[in-house]
Amino acid sequence: MQRLRQLLEIENSELAHLLRFSLHGLESALNQARTELPQDPGAKVCDEVLQELHNLLQPVPLQQDSGWEDATAIISPPDELKLIHLQKAFDSDPELRYYLGNSPLQSQTDSDLWNEIQRKLLRVPEDLATSWQQRALDVAQEAGAIEDNSNLYQLPFCRDEIIYPGLKGTVITQGLCLSQKALLNSEITQGNESGNLYLLAGLLLVCINFIEIEPDLHHALKSIFGFDIISLHSKPEQRNQYLDALSDRFHRTQKAEENADPLLSLRTWIDMDEAIHSLVFVPPVERYSWWGKLQQESRRILKKVADRAINAGNDVRIRQLSGLYADICALSKDDLQLDCGGIPGEVLTCLRVYARINQEESPGRVVFRSSR
Incomplete structure (x- = not known):
């Protein structure tokens, strides 16, 4: 675990980013398997492994990775966020605060910021969410990024639905969708x-x-x-x-x-x-x-x-x-x-x-x- 942590803490390393992505995938798979196999003889040790993975994957400086983003996502230091204007407008909107509380956005990269904002919009009334989703796309386009519906993280469900798009261009990140095929599989x-x-x-x-x-x-x-x-x-x-x-x-x-x-x-x-x-x-x-x-x-x-x-x-x-x-x-x-x-x-x-x-x-x- 020590060598893994050393690699994860190397700034601007694509290898570190890929490792973090893979470990999050392993954590997710083990969590799902643990849920489906509660009586498995390895359950107790699996819980300990999950705890070690959770500790290992605590955010490191300049790279708060959600674990399911594309491994090529652009990493930018906090003072160079391309979507900084979107972040400031989102945090200062009184109507959003009414529904979301007073917690400011936490993301340190454009990729994470896009997903954090989009996930928060899933919690507010549909008309407010729709207007802010369009506003977010407009800001992203001004920063040189465009909508990307080909790179989506799939949630298994009984219907297909794009929940929100990803981005490509100056910011590369996955979107989110419901997938009937993933559920059937x-x-x-x-x-x-x-x-x-x-x-x-x-x-x-x-x-x-x-x-x-x-x-x-x-x-x-x-x-x-x-x-x-x-x-x-x-x-x-x-x-x-x-x-x-x-x-x-x-x-x-x-x-x-x-x-x-x-x-x-x-x-x-x-x-x-x-x-x-x-x-x-x-x-x-x-x-x-x-x-x-x-x-x-x-x-x-x-x-x-x-x-x-x-x-x-x-x-x-x-x-x-x-x-x-x-x-x-x-x-x-x-x-x-x-x-x-x-x-x-x-x-x-x-x-x-x-x-x-x-x-x-x-x-x-x-x-x-x-x-x-």
């Missing part, structure tokens, strides 16, 4: 090439991949830690536990679907939906952002599963909790409070739906904005 979809489980597998893989490339992600899953919203980037042990929980709930949902018991399926889908919605940002994303709409895919599946239980003769009511916290707090339990984002006194995001199944009530869980 993944082991998790074998035997589930259509239907609810197919869509769920796509949601699961998007979550797993985003955890690897997005340092701002947190979790609020009560079964792991019920008292706060935890950073997955700074707490690798929490990240591993959250990934384990995602995998476990997915497999339980698969088994429930195989048993064809509508009530058992409904309960496992509620747990699965909670795990997906417990992957959060601080402040939580706007409901009609790209992220918000993606997570709502899970709620749409849940409604179908609830309707199936109703059609089987059961009394079922599912409610996504929103609006004023004072109006819904009787239906929720163990809620989390933030002093940023949204409107004071309102629900910021519904982590778990309220459910009543044949007169048995199951409280929901939310994140809400303090009223002060």
Whole structure:
């Protein structure tokens, strides 16, 4: 590990950049394999290897690499950023701060800056994101870079979609897309090439991949830690536990679907939906952002599963909790409070739906904005 670190710390080295890229790929592959093989005899040692890789890949001066960028990305010192005007405008926009909080952009290279900005725009309302995406392209073109849709990092999902483009020219960096082919080629979809489980597998893989490339992600899953919203980037042990929980709930949902018991399926889908919605940002994303709409895919599946239980003769009511916290707090339990984002006194995001199944009530869980 010492020699690897020495190479990684060499400034302006293409070999160092390529090594970092490869190690991030190894870390991502091991994380995904660890999630899919929780009972593997090498699991404990794998966790130790992942921890060593995490420590090794801490950012070095002038090269905060996200681990999935093209190995030929241009590295520029902070005072020579070609997109510096975009960075300053983004950080000073009050409307963006309303949705994203006050944390300034952290990137030290144009390549990382492009991706950091584009990923943050996935958390704001669609119209605001669209205007800023065009503004970012205009600034990039003024700096001699042009849009590149041929160099995209693929997230496995049930449809094809360019989330945002890459760049070529004076700045070279990957964009991001959803890929149906990548989902069909993944082991998790074998035997589930259509239907609810197919869509769920796509949601699961998007979550797993985003955890690897997005340092701002947190979790609020009560079964792991019920008292706060935890950073997955700074707490690798929490990240591993959250990934384990995602995998476990997915497999339980698969088994429930195989048993064809509508009530058992409904309960496992509620747990699965909670795990997906417990992957959060601080402040939580706007409901009609790209992220918000993606997570709502899970709620749409849940409604179908609830309707199936109703059609089987059961009394079922599912409610996504929103609006004023004072109006819904009787239906929720163990809620989390933030002093940023949204409107004071309102629900910021519904982590778990309220459910009543044949007169048995199951409280929901939310994140809400303090009223002060």
